[in-house]
Amino acid sequence: MKTLTTILTLLILIGCSNHKSETSSTENRTELIPEPEQDTQEALDEPQVDQNTNKNEKCNCKGIVDWEQDVKVPVYNKPNGQLIDTVSHDIEGEDFLTFNLFDSEEDYFKVEIRRAISGQAKSGWIKKDDYLGTYASNYSDSDTLFLYSNPDKSSAPTDTITKYYTELYQILDCKSNWVKVRMEKGNKEYQGWMEPGMQCPSPYTTCN
Template sequence: MRLKVLSAALLLFLSAAAWGAPHPLEVAMDKCMEEDPSTHGVSNCAAEFKEKWDGELNRAYKEIMGMLPKQGQDLLRNAQRAWIPWRDAEFKFLSAVYNAVYENSGGSMFVTIHAIADMEVVKNRALELLAYVEELKAGKPSFGETYPPAEADAQLSAAMNVKNGHKKIGKLLGGDGVKIAETTLKTWEDFRNKETAFMAWFYGKTGDKAFPIHARMEKNLDRNKKLDTLSNDLTGDYLGDADSAAKGAVEVKKAATKQPFTGDRTLYRPEEGKCDFGAYIIDPDPKGANVRDNPNGKIIVTLPYQPDDPDLIMVKVTGYRGKWLSVTLHDGKKGWIFSELVGMSLRNYAPGDVTALRVRPDPYAPTVGDIFDDEEVTVLGGEGKWALVRYKHPKGHEFVGWLNPEKQCGHPYTTCP
C-alpha cells in the first residue's frame, strides 16, 4: 500500500566515489545488499567487499607508484607503510567499541554497523589512491581549495580534539580499551603526518608552510567526525537517547562497567493488553475491512479499500485480545478488527537508519531482529505506546517483536514527521 523509499542501508553506500562516478565495487555492493538486506546479508556483503576493496587498493597503489618519480614514490611509500599499522589498530579499535555496544544492548544491528565500518577503512583508502591516479591522468595535480595563510589555532584545536576523542573512548571502554585507543591515536597521527607530506609534494606545496597545517587540520576534522560517531554509539547505547554529557562523569563511568545482558530473551506476548498508538488498514480485500462490535461479533462498519482520503482507514489501536484489536475509527466509532488487517510502517527515512524489534516493550531489551527499510509491519497487539508487530521479509522469513513508539508511522500513504 505504501510508496516505498530506497533502503536506508543502500543509501549508506550510494555516495559517489571521490574520483568521479560511482566505482563499480560500489554498484556491486548495492546489488549485494539489495539481494539480501537482512542483518546477516548486509554483514556478509560488507565482509566480502572489504576484501574486494583491498584488492582495488593494491591495484591503485601499484598504478600510482608507476606514475610517480622517485621522490613522490618515497613519500607515498612512507604514507602507505604508516597506513597499514593504523588500519590494523583501527580494526581493533572498532572491534572494542562495537563488541562493547553489542554486549550491552543485545542489538544485532551493531554487528552490521561494525562490518560496514571495517569495510570503509579499506574502501576510503582505496578511493584516496584512486583520486590521486585520476588527477595524474588529468594532468598536473592542482589543489583547488583556498585556505588561509595561517590557521595554527584552529589546527591545534582540531588536533587536541582528536587526542581527547580517542582518550574519551578509551575511558568508556575501560581495561584494554585504553591501550587500544592510545595505539590507534599514535598510528593515526603518524599516517596523517606522512600523508600530508606526500600531499604537499603532490600538489606542489612543499615550500608553502600553510598547506600542511591546513591539510592536517582537514584530516583532523574528518577524524573527529568518526570519533564522535563511535562515542555516540557507545554513550547512546549505554545511556539511552538523552544527552550523555548532561548525565555527568559518574554516570558515564557506571554505564561503561555495565555487564552484558544475561537475562530472559523470551518474547513477552500476553494474551491481551491496553495500548495507544496509530495504525492503518492493510486488508488486501477490495470489498473492504470489517469492523465488529466484539471479537468475532457483528459487523458494525466496513472500511473502504485504499480510499483517496487516508483518514478513512487510519485507526487508533487501544487494546487487543488474542488475535483481535480494539480500535477507534476516524469518526470516533469504536470496534474490533482482526489483527492481520492492521499495519504500520517504520520511520527508517535517513541513510543508515535501522529499526530493532525487541523481546519486550523496553528500549534496552534484547533484539529479535533488525529492519533496514521503510517497511510495513502487521500489528498484533501492544502495551502503552509500544506495538507488538510481525515483520515478513520479501524472501519469506519473518519475526515478531516490540516496536519502539519513535519508529512507528501510522499513515498509509506518506511518511510521518
C-alpha cells in the same frame, strides 16, 4: 330546651361523621401509593458506570489499513460479537482507513477507525489481519531499527534492521504506545516490539 339539645346533638354527630370520613379517605390514598420495589430502589442507589472511561485500556497506538488492499473491515461490538458496521477505503478519492488502537485480545483489536480525510469514526472491535499495520521510519542508513523481545528498550533485540523497507509491518499486539509487528522480506521474517519513535502509521507521508 329539648329543641336546642337536639340541635347540638345533631351537630356533634355530623362533625364526628365528617372527621371519620376524612380519616378514612386519607388512609385510602396512602394505601394507593405503592412502595418502590427493592430492586428498583437498589438500581437507583447504584453509581452509574461511565461508558467512555479509558482507565482499563491497554494501548495508546495508531495504525493503518493497508491502502494497497481494497478490503472491507467488519466492526463488532465485542470480540466474537455482533456486527455493528463495515468500513472500507475510498480508493478513488485516496481517502484511506486509519485507526487508534486501545486494546488487544487473542484475535481482535479494540479500535476507533475512520477514513483519514472525511470519515466518521466507528468504535468497536476488528479482527486481526495482515492488512492492519504500520510503516517503519528508519529512512537513513544511520537509523537502525531494533525490534525488541519486550515492549521495553532495555530488553534484548530480536531483530536488527539496518535497511529501510517500504513494506507494511503487520501489527500483532500492543502495549502502551508500543506495537508488536511482523514483516516478511524475501525468505526472512522480522518480528518483535517496535518502539513509538520508529512507527509511522500514515498512508500518505513519511514521519520525521
